[in-house]
Amino acid sequence: MAVYAPLDLGTVCGYNSLGSIQDVDRLYPPGCGGALEDIVSLVPVGELRRKITVSSLRDKKLHHEPITCLTAYDYSSARLIDEAGIDIVLVGDSLAQTMLGHENTLSVTIDEMLHHTRAVHRGVKHALLVADMPFGSYQSDPIEAVRNASRFVKEAGAEVVKIEGGEKRADLIRRIVDAEIPVAGHIGLTPQSVNVMGGYKVQGKNLSGVEQLMRDAVALDRAGVALMVLEGIPREVAAMITAEVETPTIGIGAGPDCDGQVLVFHDLLNLSFGHPAKFVRRYANVGAAITVAAEAFRADVAARQYPSDEESYHLPKETRAALDTVLERKRAMRR
Numbered sequence: 001m002a003v004y005a006p007l008d009l010g011t012v013c014g015y016n017s018l019g020s021i022q023d024v025d026r027l028y029p030p031g032c033g034g035a036l037e038d039i040v041s042l043v044p045v046g047e048l049r050r051k052i053t054v055s056s057l058r059d060k061k062l063h064h065e066p067i068t069c070l071t072a073y074d075y076s077s078a079r080l081i082d083e084a085g086i087d088i089v090l091v092g093d094s095l096a097q098t099m100l101g102h103e104n105t106l107s108v109t110i111d112e113m114l115h116h117t118r119a120v121h122r123g124v125k126h127a128l129l130v131a132d133m134p135f136g137s138y139q140s141d142p143i144e145a146v147r148n149a150s151r152f153v154k155e156a157g158a159e160v161v162k163i164e165g166g167e168k169r170a171d172l173i174r175r176i177v178d179a180e181i182p183v184a185g186h187i188g189l190t191p192q193s194v195n196v197m198g199g200y201k202v203q204g205k206n207l208s209g210v211e212q213l214m215r216d217a218v219a220l221d222r223a224g225v226a227l228m229v230l231e232g233i234p235r236e237v238a239a240m241i242t243a244e245v246e247t248p249t250i251g252i253g254a255g256p257d258c259d260g261q262v263l264v265f266h267d268l269l270n271l272s273f274g275h276p277a278k279f280v281r282r283y284a285n286v287g288a289a290i291t292v293a294a295e296a297f298r299a300d301v302a303a304r305q306y307p308s309d310e311e312s313y314h315l316p317k318e319t320r321a322a323l324d325t326v327l328e329r330k331r332a333m334r335r
């Protein structure tokens with residue numbers, strides 16, 4: 001049975017964020033919202049959740065336990081995902097599209113990625129925190145690539161950095177791993193190569209494509225990656241790679257035989273615009289819920305139905321009486 005942390009609501013709720021006590025209106029009602037979130041954790045104290053590490057992912061692969069991964073880009077979503085028991089939180093460069101409204105991932109900068117990774121880091125306690133290195137931050141100079149990778153660890157709390165590409169990235173990956181920074185690989189449909197691929201196309205559909213993917217996967221495995229993302233490849237190829245390599249494979253559009261699965265947060269919740277890819281399963285309709293809430297708020301404000309008297313702060317009785325006296329005196333003087 002789960003045991004929850006004891007909570008002295010009386011003490012906690014007696015104070016509001018202005019530092020005043022007991023008899024004033026509370027900014028937040030007892031037991032919910034705002035300042036209390038730092039004290040009330042949804043994670044039951046009695047349920048031991050171990051920190052997910054690079055080596056626990058390997059254990060999961062060995063024991064055929066499916067690995068779960070979701071993207072997150074800010075504190076609140078990261079915290080909810082972490083508390084839901086997801087193994088890996090990925091600050092994907094997909095944030096260029098989902099959060100910043102860009103057409104593709106190419107224009108997101110290292111500073112933007114660091115900014116979002118820092119926010120996610122504050123929300124994650126148990127999951128392994130992986131951050132994407134953006135386009136242009138590792139492709140040209142290996143020394144600069146290692147320096148950029150270490151910024152993710154030092155300045156933003158990432159535990160693993162992810163870079164796209166297979167065979168051709170093996171030497172760079174060794175250098176980053178040598179610098180004590182775990183690396184996640186990413187092969188198949190690699191969105192940072194959109195202009196080279198001529199669009200977002202499933203990779204490895206012909207024999208030479210399959211051979212290249214196998215070479216890429218083995219090269220990443222030998223270079224010592226902590227995990228590898230397999231994106232947009234036939235199920236059969238993902239199954240072969242997963243059986244061949246010791247590294248845990250995390251699939252997205254790569255079928256069910258990978259060691260784990262990743263989805264983009266906005267796809268999971270139907271918060272994205274446009275037609276979803278074939279592999280996307282919507283687990284909630286949050287986009288529609290936001291629209292309904294925003295429209296209801298607009299209608300209430302327009303009809304002066306929000307806020308109500310109960311949702312308003314009031315003067316204490318004595319102040320009210322004193323104010324009435326002052327106002328009455330002013331009115332009398334005007335007469």
Ligand code: KIV
Binds near residue numbers: 091231
């Ligand atoms: O950026 C991202 O969200 C990703 C996932 C699709 C794996 O790389």
